[in-house]
Amino acid sequence: MKERLVLVGNGMAGVRTLEELLKLAPEEYEITVFGAEPYPNYNRIMLSPVLAGEKTIDDIILNDRNWYEEHGITLHTGDPVVEIDRVNRKVVSRSGLEVPYDRLLLATGSNPFIIPVPGSDLPGVLGFRDIADVDAMLEASKKYKKAAVIGGGLLGLEAANGLMQNGMEVTVVHLMDILMERQLDRTAAQLLKRSLEERGMKFLMEAQTAEVLGEERVTGLRFADGSELEADLVVMAVGIRPNIELAQKAGLYCERGVVVNDTMQTYDPRIYAVGECVQHRGQTYGLVAPLFEQAKVAANHLARIGIARYEGSVTSTKLKVTGIDLFSAGEFNEQPGDETLVLQDPARGVYKKLVVRDDRIKGAVLYGDTIDGTWYFQLLREGTDISDFRNTILFGQHDLGDAGHGDETRVAALSDDAEICGCNGVTKGQIVDAIQTQGLFTLDEVRAHTKASASCGSCTGLVEAILASTVGEGYEAQPSKKPMCGCTDYSHDEVIKAIKEQELKSLRAVMDFLEWKTPDGCASCRPALNYYLLAYWPEEYHDDPQSRFINERAHGNIQKDGTYSVVPRMFGGLCTPDQLRAIADVADKYQVPEMKVTGGQRIDLFGVKKEDLPAMWKDLTDAGFVSGHAYGKALRTVKTCAGKKWCRFGTQDSTGLGVKLEELTWGSWMPHKFKLAVSGCPRNCAEATIKDFGVVCVDSGYELHVGGNGGIKVRVTDLLCKVETEEEVLEYCGAFIQLYREEAHYLERTAPWVERVGLSYIKERILEDEEGRRALYDRFKVSQKYAQVDPWKERAEGGQAHEFRPLKLTA
Amino acid sequence: MSNWKEVANLEEIPKLGSRVLETDQGRIALFRTSDDEVFALRDACPHKQGPLSQGIVAGHTVTCPLHNWKIDLESGEALAPDEGCTNVYPVKVESGVVFLQL
Numbered sequence: 001m002k003e004r005l006v007l008v009g010n011g012m013a014g015v016r017t018l019e020e021l022l023k024l025a026p027e028e029y030e031i032t033v034f035g036a037e038p039y040p041n042y043n044r045i046m047l048s049p050v051l052a053g054e055k056t057i058d059d060i061i062l063n064d065r066n067w068y069e070e071h072g073i074t075l076h077t078g079d080p081v082v083e084i085d086r087v088n089r090k091v092v093s094r095s096g097l098e099v100p101y102d103r104l105l106l107a108t109g110s111n112p113f114i115i116p117v118p119g120s121d122l123p124g125v126l127g128f129r130d131i132a133d134v135d136a137m138l139e140a141s142k143k144y145k146k147a148a149v150i151g152g153g154l155l156g157l158e159a160a161n162g163l164m165q166n167g168m169e170v171t172v173v174h175l176m177d178i179l180m181e182r183q184l185d186r187t188a189a190q191l192l193k194r195s196l197e198e199r200g201m202k203f204l205m206e207a208q209t210a211e212v213l214g215e216e217r218v219t220g221l222r223f224a225d226g227s228e229l230e231a232d233l234v235v236m237a238v239g240i241r242p243n244i245e246l247a248q249k250a251g252l253y254c255e256r257g258v259v260v261n262d263t264m265q266t267y268d269p270r271i272y273a274v275g276e277c278v279q280h281r282g283q284t285y286g287l288v289a290p291l292f293e294q295a296k297v298a299a300n301h302l303a304r305i306g307i308a309r310y311e312g313s314v315t316s317t318k319l320k321v322t323g324i325d326l327f328s329a330g331e332f333n334e335q336p337g338d339e340t341l342v343l344q345d346p347a348r349g350v351y352k353k354l355v356v357r358d359d360r361i362k363g364a365v366l367y368g369d370t371i372d373g374t375w376y377f378q379l380l381r382e383g384t385d386i387s388d389f390r391n392t393i394l395f396g397q398h399d400l401g402d403a404g405h406g407d408e409t410r411v412a413a414l415s416d417d418a419e420i421c422g423c424n425g426v427t428k429g430q431i432v433d434a435i436q437t438q439g440l441f442t443l444d445e446v447r448a449h450t451k452a453s454a455s456c457g458s459c460t461g462l463v464e465a466i467l468a469s470t471v472g473e474g475y476e477a478q479p480s481k482k483p484m485c486g487c488t489d490y491s492h493d494e495v496i497k498a499i500k501e502q503e504l505k506s507l508r509a510v511m512d513f514l515e516w517k518t519p520d521g522c523a524s525c526r527p528a529l530n531y532y533l534l535a536y537w538p539e540e541y542h543d544d545p546q547s548r549f550i551n552e553r554a555h556g557n558i559q560k561d562g563t564y565s566v567v568p569r570m571f572g573g574l575c576t577p578d579q580l581r582a583i584a585d586v587a588d589k590y591q592v593p594e595m596k597v598t599g600g601q602r603i604d605l606f607g608v609k610k611e612d613l614p615a616m617w618k619d620l621t622d623a624g625f626v627s628g629h630a631y632g633k634a635l636r637t638v639k640t641c642a643g644k645k646w647c648r649f650g651t652q653d654s655t656g657l658g659v660k661l662e663e664l665t666w667g668s669w670m671p672h673k674f675k676l677a678v679s680g681c682p683r684n685c686a687e688a689t690i691k692d693f694g695v696v697c698v699d700s701g702y703e704l705h706v707g708g709n710g711g712i713k714v715r716v717t718d719l720l721c722k723v724e725t726e727e728e729v730l731e732y733c734g735a736f737i738q739l740y741r742e743e744a745h746y747l748e749r750t751a752p753w754v755e756r757v758g759l760s761y762i763k764e765r766i767l768e769d770e771e772g773r774r775a776l777y778d779r780f781k782v783s784q785k786y787a788q789v790d791p792w793k794e795r796a797e798g799g800q801a802h803e804f805r806p807l808k809l810t811a
Numbered sequence: 812m813s814n815w816k817e818v819a820n821l822e823e824i825p826k827l828g829s830r831v832l833e834t835d836q837g838r839i840a841l842f843r844t845s846d847d848e849v850f851a852l853r854d855a856c857p858h859k860q861g862p863l864s865q866g867i868v869a870g871h872t873v874t875c876p877l878h879n880w881k882i883d884l885e886s887g888e889a890l891a892p893d894e895g896c897t898n899v900y901p902v903k904v905e906s907g908v909v910f911l912q913l
Contacts (some may be wrong), residue, residue, distance in 0.1 A: 560877065
């Protein structure tokens with residue numbers, strides 16, 4: 001018989017836990033849910049848009065009743081649990097239902113704090129917590145004119161904005177002298193206040209409510225200084241208190257919240273608790289992102305997997321008031337000794353402040369331009385050393401290079417038909433609509449449903465910003481430790497470490513050791529693992545063709561019609577008449593419909609049938625060509641200019657050096673594609689400063705540049721160093737490549753990798769550690785011994801024949 | 812109506828891989844999963860007709876090489892949130908020989 005799981009509290013945290021649990025172990029439990037409200041699970045953080053009239057209640061239902069039915073879950077709405085009998089392991093509901101449990105999940109949430117002043121129980125005094133509160137507010141706005149909102153925090157301002165949208169005159173009463181003091185510093189708070197005042201909101205600052213006035217219904221407020229404010233509706237939004245009444249009654253240990261350990265268990269190990277009712281390591285949380293992290297952990301344990309731990313959350317906040325861009329995270333008020341970086345542009349209404357300690361971001365407040373909020377938040381959580389780019393950090397991530405969205409930084413100001421994702425043609429309106437109607441919370445979910453940022457990824461920042469501004473504090477930022485894919489909870493770094501330290505030398509060994517959740521992995525992790533194994537164990541690991549993306553399996557680029565393109569390697573872009581004739585002959589013989597000179601100084605033959613590839617390769621191989629790897633996460637081209645042999649400005653033999661570099665590096669597999677260039681003088685005709693590794697020749701030697709990119713996100717290289725001889729160029733290049741091969745994540749270009757680890761780190765490994773550099777270079781050469789086997793020749797000679805020969809059904 | 816046709820030996824299809832079968836009705840992709848089951852689907856993704864035979868096989872799904880749609884090998888249906896379906900043909904394997912019903 002199945003064990004019985006009872007969920008007390010039909011809100012976001014509890015139901016999210018069930019969803020996670022059903023993903024992991026759909027048949028494990030017979031599940032019963034009790035909810036106090038008469039609704040199925042809805043998106044509580046979208047109450048503000050409902051109040052503002054931008055959404056209806058139906059829009060914000062996350063799991064309708066069908067969902068419960070489909071998953072065989074018994075749902076009791078409008079019937080709160082009033083007693084937990086831990087001895088007999090059963091719960092009792094208000095209507096008298098008794099349901100036994102083997103495991104119990106408490107997700108009782110929180111209650112709005114009602115200030116204990118005389119009159120606070122009068123009709124017309126509300127909290128802002130559930131659909132009933134919103135209904136009452138909407139009702140009141142039809143009959144009454146004047147509203148007072150007590151509390152100038154996130155919730156209070158959203159309530160005030162909503163009431164104003166419904167035509168009420170609203171005064172916000174706040175105890176402190178600045179708004180949202182838990183999220184904003186003084187300057188940002190003043191900007192916010194001014195902007196809300198322009199919309200017609202009124203404020204009473206430093207006002208302590210002493211009494212709610214009225215006989216049968218509220219008529220106003222009296223403050224500690226004796227002054228009064230007229231109001232026919234009072235909303236108290238001064239904070240929430242974990243709802244621990246039930247847990248306390250059952251004798252569970254509680255402080256401010258129900259105390260849980262890192263596996264979300266209360267002092268009674270059969271009873272789990274998640275969400276706002278919980279106190280974990282002394283912290284309580286009122287935002288949704290941490291609740292979802294807790295839900296994952298609780299589900300993991302309920303499914304008896306038992307490896308996940310909750311270690312607390314760093315939270316960030318966005319205000320959901322349409323048209324106001326506001327972001328804050330971490331310790332946004334500086335401590336003595338901290339540095340603050342500030343950018344203020346009153347005319348544009350922009351204010352950005354970063355609190356920095358030891359070259360690491362500790363907190364951020366952004367007003368008016370919040371697109372970089374997610375980036376700063378990531379730097380904050382990852383503790384990234386910002387010394388390499390702190391001089392431009394306030395100008396945002398796009399200042400480091402960007403695809404041209406530069407000015408579109410005010411997400412809230414973008415119109416609904418603004419195209420966000422140029423690859424898939426997705427507009428802001430479509431993204432917002434999907435987030436709201438499908439109840440999406442993460443970037444991955446938005447990608448899956450809308451395809452926005454799912455192709456080249458250059459609009460990821462914009463999509464994240466839209467997500468953040470749409471769901472407000474509900475935005476679930478990408479966790480700093482990001483699992484490689486859905487098949488594992490381990491990150492790329494952890495997988496790499498295990499492969500290296502545990503000497504795992506096959507896909508099976510990696511998946512077994514790290515307890516992969518799927519039998520075969522997936523199209524995302526298998527190519528990554530195959531690469532890591534190849535990079536770490538070049539002498540022992542045998543490439544797995546079935547874990548290669550088709551381009552690398554068939555050694556050509558698949559085109560949209562299923563044909564392939566063929567690009568022979570032309571070292572340094574040099575070629576001979578005989579080679580060109582051979583290419584022309586091949587093109588004729590196989591009726592290649594189109595030829596093109598590529599940007600990497602070679603020739604692309606398009607429209608080749610897969611069946612023809614091996615024969616074509618044979619002809620090319622006979623003419624002395626090897627594969628150009630134009631299809632691979634591999635060394636692509638070495639672009640060169642004419643150089644000193646011909647050019648009157650040339651300072652060194654750039655073409656010759658390019659050929660030497662290509663001879664050294666061709667055939668190597670990389671985390672992503674890798675491009676080189678050599679320019680013969682600082683005029684830089686080979687565009688070396690937007691390559692992964694670029695050489696700019698000067699009269700006295702060679703400048704080495706790294707981490708450039710001319711693609712999705714244009715990024716100019718960083719200067720690594722200057723060397724004097726060609727031998728040194730080769731050694732530094734090989735060492736840099738090997739460092740990248742060993743330490744970057746699969747599918748991470750050098751540009752984001754250099755930004756992630758920092759140029760200082762690269763310098764430390766390549767420049768300062770001479771012995772280390774040599775060792776890297778040696779390892780690269782060892783790996784090249786195995787990599788520089790021409791895949792075309794192998795296949796021309798009959799290797800992997802099944803890949804290219806179709807089966808035929810003979811009648 | 813039973814109209815089983817012998818189309819290949821199991822060994823001719825790589826594990827976690829596929830072969831293309833040319834027929835009068837167009838190209839059919841034969842997939843072999845890690846548990847040695849064989850599936851046959853029309854070699855065209857419901858999205859933009861990408862050749863599914865060229866995709867990566869994992870579990871009982873294949874990922875289309877063009878735009879990463881995941882297709883269920885048993886039903887031919889795209890996995891949520893994508894929507895679409897491609898034809899599935901009945902397959903059986905008897906003593907190492909793959910039969911297809913057209």
